[in-house]
Amino acid sequence: MAAAPPAEPYLVIRNVTKEFGSYRALDNISLDIEAGDFVSFLGPSGCGKTTLLRAISGLDVQTTGTIRQAGRDISNLPVSQRDFGIVFQSYALFPNLSIRGNVAYGLVSTGRPRAETDRRVKELLDLVGLADQIDKYPAQLSGGQQQRVALARALALSPGLLLLDEPLSALDARVRARLRGEIRDLQTRLGITTIMVTHDQEEALTMSDRIVVMSKGRIEQVGTPDEIYARPATPFVADFVGRMNFLKGRLAATAQIEVQGAVFQIAEPMPFAPGTEVTVCIRPEDVVVRQIDGSTLNAVDVQVGVMEFIGNHFATSLHVTGTSLGFSADLSMNDVRDLGIAPGIAIRASLPPDRLRVFASPPV
């Protein structure tokens, strides 16, 4: 199997640090991005995701560290000598040029024949489904259409790398959801390596091959959307992506934890001494209330507290009887109907061991 040496990843980032005065915006970032992948940089504002994108594009080069793209060291290259197309949150369409003028903008200075430029512009606009808008001005298009024009313009020179800087943040929810699919579909068809900066976890989860979760200038976790959601590597990721119960507890045995009077089994043994303080995480939707019998692990008696109707489920607070432990659970409409769950009644609930994430550090 391991005969031929594997090719170097498309983008190789090594020890990249960015300092603004004494503030460290990127702290020793190393990351590989494979050709053709759609990668999202996800994190709260100020986490360094945009700074990293700007370092990759050369708009704000890193203080130290190297970046290689397609086997070429681009660390200190000016923007114009790098190979990328970029789309901004503000679209940055030239308002005084028609859609044709905008998309053709980079093509004209390559000196190719006019007919070829025209053909390429039509091709690109077909790609984003705006061929009929070619002679309009940006202000005459909707936000979503403008963003697609910006996308077509960024792809005009067939760059090796597509950078998307919060591309959907300025759009309303419905358009955003539709464009998510369209951009992802386009990216898959073209097979272009793409990096998207976003603070919207839903966006990152639905569009990406891989997600890079960042916080305070560091990478917290890199993984597929499923890995990030189901197996967060740090309390930060657990908290930032999706909703999560954080419960304080102690390690009772290597695979057993005691949480405020209740005792639970965990799937994987922890490499710490008993008595170590830990944080136990479980997603509200992972709490089980159906088909609990004597053999069910981690089953406890709970009392139902406040039930908040969300639409497709109830966000419900549950209190474990005889302890001070409380957590929230998302109960489906079926659960609530079939089991007759109402505030104040007692039921049984289980926290499946393979759904519990345990961290040795205190919660963020």
Added chain:
Amino acid sequence: MTAASAIGPSHLPVPVPALAAPVRQRLDRNDILMRAMLCTVALCLTVAVLLPLWALLSKSFQASDGTFVGLSNFRAYAGHAGLAGSIWNSLWIAVLSTLICVLLAFVYAYGITRTRMPGRAVFRMIAQIPLLAPSLLPAISLVYLFGNQGLAKGLLFGQSIYGPIGIVMGEVFWTFPHALIIITTALSISDARLYEASEALRATGWRTFRTVTLPGARYGLISATFVVFTLVITDFGVPKVIGGQFNVLATDIYKQVVGQQNFQMGAVVGLILLLPAVLAFLVDRRMQQRQSALLSIRAVPHAPKPDRRTDLVFLVVCLVMALAILTVILVAFLASVATFWPYNLVPTFKNYDFDMMDGGGWGSYYNSLTMAALTSLIGTSVIFFGAYLVEKTPRFQRMRGLVQFLALLPLAVPGLVLGLGYIFFFNSPANPLNVLYGTMAILVICTISHFYSVAHLTAVTALKQIDPEFETVSASLRVPFYRTFFRVTLPVCLPAILDIAIYLFVNAMTTVSAVVFLYSPDTTLAAVAVLNMDDAGDVAPAAAMAMMIFLTTAAVRFLYLGLTRGILARSQAWRAR
């Protein structure tokens, strides 16, 4: 998918630098070109602004033969009773004029922005009139109105118009539009939600005014106060014409330099004049920043409701002020076309026969047109492109900061002081640039420098409003910056560019202060001719020339209005949705 190789040292021999050496981004042709041009702008501004000021400063510490004498010029100045007295005169004249002007401008601006009185647009236009004429014009008009043979002499109850009264009246007239523009802006950015809250809490109109309106406009008021104060204390036209024996700093410089050829003393007075101007400049910059921070994005513009009594009161008050402005212009016009005002009112154009008078004749008018056109053309190009480079050159922060500083410096330098610095710098035999002395070129350079700052700020504001990512997108598409400049930046900023061109043209036509030291017999200017004819006692021809200036600038303004509604509207079709 190779999720396993996601992070950490890869399984590949990717070179890692042994030492974390700082990354220095290489420059491409764009960067080098932009930096070179930015340095050129810096060099030009250094020569046109900084070095003349330096020459002025060093001159004030020299004797007439050029030897260093320390502070002895300043001691001589302090010992000279007449000269030192001018400081006091200048100060109280400026304070009084400023108080009156800002008060009147506030009332007028309130009428325009916060009431529903009829004719607000017309009132707004009339208030701009004083900008279109040199400050000499109101002074001449006041002489006709209140002078020894004045129509309304009786209104002064035996006081003479020649002196403080005339100066204050003239300055208030001339600075009125400057104050009005600032205060109108401050009053128009108001948050309706505050007024609704105030009304809901049942505050009286007066209380709302005191607790909402005034605090909202306070930075504008302070800014207007300092701007007007600077304009008055550095203005030379009004006191020259109507000041009589009453000396102020600005006329002192002129007398010392032009009258007595005492350049050292001129430099000393110039430096003293620089102090209040610099102070005002610093305060104004600070206020402008606060004013813009005052309005949050979520503010809702306040729309005044009709109120018959208030509207009527403001209509009357504004009407009186507007009529006063129109009267001043009208009197100058009538005096210029009357055979002998006010005794023989038979219309004649003999006062427009400038070739028969001292002051350069019609030639000076054509010189002014040439000078204003060149200033407008060259100035607009240089200033806008300079502002573009300051805003858009990647990195290179120090040089950008330097150019920004040099561009704002002229705002703090009174025209007379700049003109004097030009004499010292460009007339020095040691300076190879002294070939410029006495040419049209030096007048154009001096005028561009004199009015650089406001034009620069206009350009910067316009540039800041366009998307900062245009340049990024262009660079990623490998389009050279100048192509984006000409294809996108320039067309998008066209309205601001035309504003700058008009501003420079009008000011070049009306300015006296800086160029009064720099013209030669071949390059006399219309505004200077007004001064000289008035000096020689040809007051009616002086009024006629002032009218020519006024009519020219007014015509250009109207042309511009037509342009914005016609050609501009068509070429900017993309702005409409």
